[in-house]
Amino acid sequence: MDYILRAENVTKQYAGHKALDNVSLSVPKGSIYGLLGPNGAGKTSFIRILNQITAPDGGTIELLGQALNKKHIRNIGYLPEERGLYKKMKVGEQAMYLTQLKGLSRVDAAKRLKYWFEKFGIESWWDKKVEALSKGMAQKVQFITTVLHEPELLIFDEPFSGFDPINANLLKNEILELRDKGATVIFSTHNMSSVEEICDDIALINKSKIVVEGNIDTIRKRYAPDIYEIIFEGEFTNPDLAMTSDYEILQTTPLNGETSIRLKQLNDNFSANDLIKFLLPKGELKSFRQIIPSMNSVFISLVEENDQPVNN
């Protein structure tokens, strides 16, 4: 696979604590990559290193096939969690300023801003002062200045915090559109529902360490706790199944003439096929599926698991 970003054994130490402990991850080109973790896990520290706001104490980072260097500033668009604008400056001037700082010429900046302002239908804001904008309006401006220089890598730190549902949806669609145009998006969050909706790959950071990294579906399956849902025609009661020690019945729910049953596999040698063979003679089988846990439950269980040995 083609990776836009590779980090290897990145370490960052602040007085008193380790912010990043041997963090290694690879972001596939053209993907939406979720950087997950509880508050204080080290997400922002890592992102600040990518943006060269701080430097790592150890490890290597490669962006677009080259060791991270000053020229890469042009290739990254960053929307930080703590974001704002100069209140007294006019929207247009400010957007021009921020874009020029990314290395665009005045002419280019003006041309592209015009396109985005029209796209969002906010041309009339150009001469307004930022203090006259609502929070949502200001965030649209921030979003535009983040993506305007068409960077290969976009980094959003908690992008949906503070967005109302309409703007959050708009933002989500824009992010997907940018991905479709070839950009790679890293976004950091502790909000799992947004991760499932748009992320292709994730890395879960907890206590400065990577807990798990990879394709989101693979991860969810890997952490599926082997629970199956079976639906039979008609009313079923537990004794009817006369379960063996290979399975445990968690729940039986009669519903509209059907019965839904949740089973947990106890014996690793007993496969789903064995289960189906065992179930078929018992009645009219309507449905059989493995329950894949939500990212949220994977996240919580992994973080809890990860926390336990450290609780000393």
Place this chain on the structure above:
Amino acid sequence: MNRTSIIIRREYLSRVKKKTFIIMTILGPILFAALMIVPIWLAQIKDTEEKTIAILDDSFLFVDQFEDSEYLKYEYLQSMDVDAALELMKQNDFYAVLYIPNNIVSTGRSSAMMYSYKQPGLAVQMELLNHMEKYITDAKLQIKGEELGVEKEALRNVIKAVETNVDIKTRIINDNGEQKSTSTEIAMIIGYIAGFLIYMFVFMYGSQVMRGVIEEKSNRIVEIIVSSVRPFKLMMGKIIGIALVGLTQFILWIILTFGIVTAAQFILLDDIKGFQQSPQMEQLISSNAQVGNSPIQDQFSGKIENALNALSSINFPLLIGAFLFYFLFGYLLYAGMFAAVGAAVDNEADTQQFMLPISLPLVLGLIVMFSVINSPESSLAWWFSIIPFTSPIVMMVRIPFGVPVIDLVLSFSVLILSFIFMVWLSGKIYRIGILMYGKKVSYKELWKWIRYKN
């Protein structure tokens, strides 16, 4: 355009376009010009109100000796006590009652008493005084002359002959044996003004740097910017941008003040001759002429001449050059510290605890400046004009008195090196501080930040 210049541009334009900047830039010169023009203008306005002054003369020396002038009339009262005279003043609407006691001539320091409802103007007092001094001198000469058996006029001539007026003029001899007239007063004034301006500039624009940093921090825009620009560049861009704002304001102030003063002189004062012929000046000169000879006048014009000579003896290219240097580098040295303080706090109210290391040396410089004016050769003056935190203020006071080149070179180099060191140190604090929110920072914490590698 490189990134630092983009930042400088924004910092400069956003401030220069502010209403407060424009108002300050226009109001400043009007205020300065008013300070220069108004007193002269007021002096020029003639008091055209007719006043009557009642004279109660117990000495009987001055009967009918006061001559009415255009606006000042005199009325002689019969002998009466002062209370009765004041009663009369009330009834007749006199401007004042001048009571002359009968011992006015015999006492060494003669004094009469003037009663009025309002504080009498200087012009009125001067006119009365001129009359009285003239006649008392005359009366004394008459009495002494009679005692000694000498003619009054002969006596007057003797006095004129022995009257002495000593003045020390200063001349500086340089290494080539050339001599120059100098004036301690002029050197003092120039040094004082230059030192004080630098003090003001550092404080005014230094705190603008600090407020700018706090603004960026509290607006939460700073992280967006430092993802494109290194924090050090952002800090330097801000410092340089604001320095340019200061220079712009300073230059505009000088040009505008000069323009307004010139225009005002033209409109209000006819011309500069008109000022010299203003009634008070005339009075001053004529009064001097009346009292004996005119040595005071000689001394007066002598002083002006001396001052002009002294002005021409001051090395203006050096003075202006040094002023610009200290003006700029004094600010630059402190601006980094102001930026670091701004970065270490979340809002302006928290800056107090870190302001001491900035304001203490500045105020100390100002205090030392006053002592240096009196003794520019002292070792105190030397040390404080080399120590970078006070040198911009203190050295400016020394320069008009003459400073060895080696001292200047030393002071300049120490200041430049300290500026570089200070900016480097401040940059380290700044870089960490701008991304640190909601934390009460201590000096110990700042020290930790300085030691962070990256």
